[in-house]
Amino acid sequence: MLKIENLTSHYGRIQALHGVSLEVNEGELVALVGGNGAGKTTLLRTISGLQAASGGSVSFEGKNITGLAAEKRVGLEIAQVPEGRQVFTALSVEDNIRLGAFTKSDKAAIAEDMEKMYARFPILKEKRKQAAGTLSGGQQQMLAMARALMSRPRLLLLDEPSMGLSPVLVMEIFSIVEELKEQGVTIFLVEQNATAALRVADRGYVMETGKISLTGTGDNLLNDDTVKAAYLGI
Ligand SMILES: Nc1ncnc2c1ncn2[C@@H]1O[C@H](COP(=O)(O)OP(=O)(O)OP(=O)(O)O)[C@@H](O)[C@H]1O
Ligand SMILES: [Mg+2]
Numbered sequence: 001m002l003k004i005e006n007l008t009s010h011y012g013r014i015q016a017l018h019g020v021s022l023e024v025n026e027g028e029l030v031a032l033v034g035g036n037g038a039g040k041t042t043l044l045r046t047i048s049g050l051q052a053a054s055g056g057s058v059s060f061e062g063k064n065i066t067g068l069a070a071e072k073r074v075g076l077e078i079a080q081v082p083e084g085r086q087v088f089t090a091l092s093v094e095d096n097i098r099l100g101a102f103t104k105s106d107k108a109a110i111a112e113d114m115e116k117m118y119a120r121f122p123i124l125k126e127k128r129k130q131a132a133g134t135l136s137g138g139q140q141q142m143l144a145m146a147r148a149l150m151s152r153p154r155l156l157l158l159d160e161p162s163m164g165l166s167p168v169l170v171m172e173i174f175s176i177v178e179e180l181k182e183q184g185v186t187i188f189l190v191e192q193n194a195t196a197a198l199r200v201a202d203r204g205y206v207m208e209t210g211k212i213s214l215t216g217t218g219d220n221l222l223n224d225d226t227v228k229a230a231y232l233g234i
Contacts, residue, residue: 001026001186002047002155007056009046016042018210019056024155024188029181031189031197031218033231034207040190041083043207044157047188048080049073060155074103079153083160085144089133093124096132096143100150110150117146120176138169145176155186162193174200194231198222206231 002024009017016039024030034040045051047058049068057066060076068076079100087096097117101110118125121142127135132143141161148156158177162170170193178200181187191197198204201218206227214227221227 001028001061002188003057003059004043004047005057005059007043007046007058008054009042009051010054011042015054016210017046017053020207020210020212021056022205022212022215024186026154026186027181027184028202029177029187029189029200031191031194031201031204032207033191033194033197033204033221033227035192035231037209038207039210040192040207041159042210044080044159044188044190047157048078077152077154078157079148079151079155080157081141081144081148081159081161084163085137085140087132087135087140087143087147090131092129093132093135093143094128097124097128097146097150100147103151113150113152117149120179121146137164138166138173141165141169141173142176145180149180149185153185155188156180158187158189160191160193161189162191162196170196194227195222198227 004020004022007017007020020043032040042051046053049070053066057064060078097114101113104110123139124143124146132140135143161173165173174196177187177189189197198218198221204218204221205212206214
């Protein structure tokens with residue numbers, strides 16, 4: 001579904017991606033783990049077209065989308081939940097969710113999708129009239145996910161959903177990620193929390209300084225000695 005080949009990207013003269021190649025197949029939950037500054041966010045932003053590629057390619061369902069302008073991406077069915085959630089804190093929970101449907105015009109379908117989000121995230125329904133800034137970190141993560149799901153994506157890109165959350169909330173967010181997968185959404189999950197991510201992932205990639213250093217099934221990577229030493233603190 002998503003195929004990345006030899007992708008490079010720069011910030012000025014600083015190269016952040018050094019030839020990244022990876023694949024996400026339809027229906028999979030694939031994790032990309034790596035430490036601070038490895039290039040995970042840069043990779044997701046390059047897939048979404050928010051960051052320019054300087055070489056290589058990104059294909060989605062066989063179509064080369066490298067460098068495709070934002071306005072040409074409408075209808076591509078890829079949604080990104082950004083690092084740090086980036087909800088609009090002064091807007092209500094409901095308005096934040098509705099913003100996710102900005103490319104849709106069928107009001108009945110939008111209302112139906114909002115009800116689906118409230119069924120999946122009951123706490124958001126309870127707090128729908130409140131400003132998003134009053135939500136806890138975990139609730140804001142759910143809100144960011146609900147907003148992304150309003151576009152009915154087939155591929156969901158998640159950038160460190162566990163960031164800043166307590167272990168209990170991390171488990172809750174990751175079980176939601178697993179449920180989304182069961183419901184047929186293909187997921188590419190980027191995380192510093194390698195343990196939590198690799199536990200739920202079908203396959204994983206390890207990224208170090210802008211390169212993929214290792215790949216395997218989630219279980220293989222969890223049991224890999226170098227991964228254990230570098231990322232799992234075991
Ligand atoms: N706007 C920017 N300008 C210049 N350099 C940047 C910029 N954003 C990121 N970088 C650099 O690019 C490299 C990759 O950063 P990136 O944010 O993609 O890493 P990351 O894996 O997402 O890290 P984290 O887990 O901390 O979010 C780092 O060396 C970082 O300093
Ligand atoms: Mg990041």
